[in-house]
Amino acid sequence: NAGVIQTPRHKVTGKGQEATLWCEPISGHSAVFWYRQTIVQGLEFLTYFRNQAPIDDSGMPKERFSAQMPNQSHSTLKIQSTQPQDSAVYLCASSLRLGDAETLYFGSGTRLTVL
């Protein structure tokens, strides 16, 4: 079991450019979560999916952030017109099911730097 895989590990973009982050959850896990981690805010929830369906995106900045899960093997987080304040580590996690408070298994994250 390779664990949750996130690519790329590092991404540098210029202000105003688009960034797409990828996540491959653990096979068989039905829930996928995205969190953002910064020194100031800590771990902030962004959005999650259950069986590929979006369930809650209450943590997403609405205008420029979007997330999709086109199939059970990957999810993407897209940030349009990136801004310096978007610089953070973006973490993807999966869990076996949603319905109980399940253990989260995190990837190593994508460090996004917006210049």
Added chain:
Amino acid sequence: GDSVTQTEGQVALSEEDFLTIHCNYSASGYPALFWYVQYPGEGPQFLFRASRDKEKGSSRGFEATYDKGTTSFHLRKASVQESDSAVYYCALGENSGTYQRFGTGTKLQVVP
């Protein structure tokens, strides 16, 4: 809303010292409580969890007891090692099946 509070931002100890990291929670229901550990360059890793009052979770010498009366889940270890240096997160998960809420994290530094 539900939340988790970790009062210590950083803790510095010597090897073999006793560790306590405080975690208090606020929730309307009866949540599950978790501890995660994060090493540099990695995502948080599950340490252990507890789901009911007075239940003790433990792993790798760390332990915490779910206390509904004081709404706490404090992390303790009797004798820390340099390899325990990391950031520790307390988290809360509602059994209704929503996302986990994390505390602000406590950076533990253990010097030999």
